[in-house]
Amino acid sequence: MCDQTFLAITFGPCDSCSENRPLMNLYIKTEPINYCSLCMEIMACQGLASGETLKSLKAESETLRKKLEEERKKLHDVELEKVAEKAEALGELNMKTRRTLKGHGNKVLCMDWCKDKRRIVSSSQDGKVIVWDAFTTNKEHAVTMPTTWVMACAYAPSGCAIACGGLDNKCSVYPLSLDKDENLAAKKKSVAMHTNYLSGCTFTNSDMQILTSSGDGTSALWDVESGQLLQSFHGHSADVLTLDLAPSETGNTFVSGGSDKKANVWDLRSGQNVQSFDTHDSDINCVKYYPSGDAFASASDDSTCRLFDLRADREVSIYSKDSIMFGAASVDFSLSGRLLFAGYNDYTINVWDVLKGTRVAILFGHENRVSSLRVSPDGTAFCSGSWDNTLRVRQEGRGVGRELKQGGTTLYG
Amino acid sequence: MTIRTLRDYGQHYRPRMACLKNVEVFVVEMQDPKSGVKGADQKLNVTIIPHVINGQDVLAWIVTKMKVTTEEAQAFGTMLVAYGYIYPLQNHRKLVLVPDSTLYRFQTPYFWPVQKWPAEDIDYAIYLARRNIRKKGMLEPYEQQHYDNLHKWMNPKWDFIVMQATEQYKANKERKKPDRVVLDCQERAYWIVHRPPRRTHSAMDYGLDRLIDPNAEEVLTFDVVRRTNIFLTQALMRSAVKSSVSLTAFVKFVTTHHNHDPFLTTPVPSNPWITDSDEFWQLNSRSVDIPTKLSVERWVLSFWELISDPRGRVDFKLFLKKEHSAENMAFYEAAEEMRWGAASAIPEKSQFIFNTFLKPGAPRWINIDGRTMGLTVKGLVVPHRYVLDAAQTHIFLLMKKDTFYRYLKSPVHKDMQKRALVPAPHVFTDAQLEANVRNRNPGISPILQWQQEEEEKAAAAVAARPIDVKAMVATNKLDRK
Numbered sequence: 001m002c003d004q005t006f007l008a009i010t011f012g013p014c015d016s017c018s019e020n021r022p023l024m025n026l027y028i029k030t031e032p033i034n035y036c037s038l039c040m041e042i043m044a045c046q047g048l049a050s051g052e053t054l055k056s057l058k059a060e061s062e063t064l065r066k067k068l069e070e071e072r073k074k075l076h077d078v079e080l081e082k083v084a085e086k087a088e089a090l091g092e093l094n095m096k097t098r099r100t101l102k103g104h105g106n107k108v109l110c111m112d113w114c115k116d117k118r119r120i121v122s123s124s125q126d127g128k129v130i131v132w133d134a135f136t137t138n139k140e141h142a143v144t145m146p147t148t149w150v151m152a153c154a155y156a157p158s159g160c161a162i163a164c165g166g167l168d169n170k171c172s173v174y175p176l177s178l179d180k181d182e183n184l185a186a187k188k189k190s191v192a193m194h195t196n197y198l199s200g201c202t203f204t205n206s207d208m209q210i211l212t213s214s215g216d217g218t219s220a221l222w223d224v225e226s227g228q229l230l231q232s233f234h235g236h237s238a239d240v241l242t243l244d245l246a247p248s249e250t251g252n253t254f255v256s257g258g259s260d261k262k263a264n265v266w267d268l269r270s271g272q273n274v275q276s277f278d279t280h281d282s283d284i285n286c287v288k289y290y291p292s293g294d295a296f297a298s299a300s301d302d303s304t305c306r307l308f309d310l311r312a313d314r315e316v317s318i319y320s321k322d323s324i325m326f327g328a329a330s331v332d333f334s335l336s337g338r339l340l341f342a343g344y345n346d347y348t349i350n351v352w353d354v355l356k357g358t359r360v361a362i363l364f365g366h367e368n369r370v371s372s373l374r375v376s377p378d379g380t381a382f383c384s385g386s387w388d389n390t391l392r393v394r395q396e397g398r399g400v401g402r403e404l405k406q407g408g409t410t411l412y413g
Numbered sequence: 414m415t416i417r418t419l420r421d422y423g424q425h426y427r428p429r430m431a432c433l434k435n436v437e438v439f440v441v442e443m444q445d446p447k448s449g450v451k452g453a454d455q456k457l458n459v460t461i462i463p464h465v466i467n468g469q470d471v472l473a474w475i476v477t478k479m480k481v482t483t484e485e486a487q488a489f490g491t492m493l494v495a496y497g498y499i500y501p502l503q504n505h506r507k508l509v510l511v512p513d514s515t516l517y518r519f520q521t522p523y524f525w526p527v528q529k530w531p532a533e534d535i536d537y538a539i540y541l542a543r544r545n546i547r548k549k550g551m552l553e554p555y556e557q558q559h560y561d562n563l564h565k566w567m568n569p570k571w572d573f574i575v576m577q578a579t580e581q582y583k584a585n586k587e588r589k590k591p592d593r594v595v596l597d598c599q600e601r602a603y604w605i606v607h608r609p610p611r612r613t614h615s616a617m618d619y620g621l622d623r624l625i626d627p628n629a630e631e632v633l634t635f636d637v638v639r640r641t642n643i644f645l646t647q648a649l650m651r652s653a654v655k656s657s658v659s660l661t662a663f664v665k666f667v668t669t670h671h672n673h674d675p676f677l678t679t680p681v682p683s684n685p686w687i688t689d690s691d692e693f694w695q696l697n698s699r700s701v702d703i704p705t706k707l708s709v710e711r712w713v714l715s716f717w718e719l720i721s722d723p724r725g726r727v728d729f730k731l732f733l734k735k736e737h738s739a740e741n742m743a744f745y746e747a748a749e750e751m752r753w754g755a756a757s758a759i760p761e762k763s764q765f766i767f768n769t770f771l772k773p774g775a776p777r778w779i780n781i782d783g784r785t786m787g788l789t790v791k792g793l794v795v796p797h798r799y800v801l802d803a804a805q806t807h808i809f810l811l812m813k814k815d816t817f818y819r820y821l822k823s824p825v826h827k828d829m830q831k832r833a834l835v836p837a838p839h840v841f842t843d844a845q846l847e848a849n850v851r852n853r854n855p856g857i858s859p860i861l862q863w864q865q866e867e868e869e870k871a872a873a874a875v876a877a878r879p880i881d882v883k884a885m886v887a888t889n890k891l892d893r894k
Contacts, residue, residue, distance in 0.1 A: 011799050020795060026647055027646045027649075028643075030646075032650075044636045044640045045636045045639075054635050057638040058638055061638055061642050064642060064649065068648055072653060075653055076656050077656050078657045083657070083661055083664055084660075087668065090677070098687065116856070116859045116862070118685075118694070118856065133855065133856070135686075135853060140858075158863045159858075159860060159862070160859065160863050177860070178858060178861065204753055208754050208755040216624065225756070225757060226755070230798075239623050248717075249717045259623050276644070281431070292662070292663070294662065309660070311653065311662075313653040323480075326432045326492065327432055334677070335670060335674040335675065336673065337667050337670065338671070338677060339674075346488060347488060347491075362484075362485055364488060368614070378675070379676065380685060381675075395687055396687075
């Protein structure tokens, strides 16, 4: 990937308007051109040229699609199951709940881990955002947002701030402080402004930029300090429900999934939609990159999770079972990428073997939908947040272990 | 209580409830007289109710049909009750499947979730009014609350509602007693699912509606088709990789990282979440003197793994200092900072980077080819976030393909491999584990750690500044002997 993008011109004078802008690499009849996003839009919206009709354009679309399918078919020479036969089988996995974090008064909608591997931020329907030290189960900070349904929350890479948003159409950043009595809401910074609800947000590699996705069908990249919009991404025809940033060395792309059943891969710099996958039958609730950055998994309301290969540009595996009929709400990979954890709307969590495509374990314990699920940054445990107002941290049950009976001291009621 | 504006989606299977299509097929099979769950007549308060099933039979049937464990079947059965496909006869507010002789009945398809969606307030008002008449004003407290609310909101329609309710009440009286009881049970079950009393578990709550109706036909105007064509042309020109190549890469990644995944290999000394001792995190922290063997093995896997691990980066920088090529890493880090940093800092940072790394005769001049240097310097005239991309990629590839391999062969690394720790796995007795639970280490707050790191960075920046010989001579610091 690194080699391919070496000489691509991503910023410079646009071929059409000659202004210095982030450029999209397009091809018009196999001729490469570099247009800025504005010129591309103008070109697309130009009136129909002579001899062109809507029908002819649609016919062209069909031929291009067929050609693309043919090309991809030529490269499709083996299935994942065949290649995975070499991989050794997994032993039995016995997961136990190690911590139960109680303190939210309403449905937990979203959660995120801090890079220090033990702290968690979680947000709920009643507007409360709580920062926990999951290891000791202490609550460290609590913020009450002026809105309900806080559907997105994220921890900054430095550990010094959190971002959250929901029905208020904004993403707000709260710097955390060591002083326990300080009112965090006083230093709040409104960063993102969308025209509809905020469905997902994440910091990029630093505290200074935030990537958000919204119900209005767009995603956007913002500068935290000034609140300026750096880049916006248009292409979904319905609500964008989820996004994930690529972990790769170049770190230039992210994937978003939406209500239009499509998962799109975007270039952060130019705003161009680079790849698109639309094999799902229903809304895509969550997308997550594979640890190596060459693939991503998606969870959807059609009760399946799917793995998409970015280099071969196709779907490689479907994780589904007849006995699983309810939609999947959230997915995440374990550190090696061998296990895929998925939380479902029937209150269970299924653990899949990514390579062999079989289910390894099913976990119970939540009393309502599992709304979000994330593996900790060093892979030592995973946390699931649910509509039953609790979060559970789980790990393997081999050997010794103690289930926590009572929560630790609470600093905030 | 929310009064929702009525939105007609014109179809029965809303996408968020797409799952119900399969569930309904399943429920129909369950009710099959030959191969389904066996029901019997049951006497309940004088009346005989037909087709009553008990929880145990339902569970056994699900286990056989879906070939799953009892626990999973129990979970699925509870979902069926929560959605209202099966309703309990006695404890009608508890919407779970109890696997014993608790009695249930299948809900009539008329009352299935997708058939009458959304459950309308006016229907609920009529139902409550009728219940009011029947019970002569003795409604349950939550029902009474709803009734009062509806009365307030639907005041203009209230005469119509009461009229409908009395009509239905009279019509009901004409029915035979068993039919009346059954119908009453069914209706009550329906309303418990759609207007659950507090602390009842109904699955009807699905969260927020989507903004854009995903079932609406996408109107394809010519510009939408044009954009699709542009996208498809670009997709055709981009080269893809053979499946065998990329899939083998996945398997390789999984295999090489197998030993580092705490879910597959128990971490040493112990997983903090299991034994409540955070020694694992302390041994792998950024400032530890001697890293663990597992960490060192991970660094060997790829250059990216080496610099992603903070301790690994420290080691690599040490090696670079010995080789006197530390400017490459410094440039990479500075470029990263500019790329991901605040927009207001860009002009200042780009100036600093130019003066330190790119200017001819700069103190930490980096060695990149002429073309890239030309592009970068030209771009720096009007600095923007991605102006250093080409140079940064060049330096990264240089480090990845050349410096990294030299690092692996270097004495710095080999020495580290020898000295790396293999911590002994913890063996705690029960008493010790209990003690661990009580004495969980709160650790350092990430804010403090961040402040420490910033201070270290500032100190390093000062130390790396080139020494100005003239200034030192002027202040007589250099002794000319």
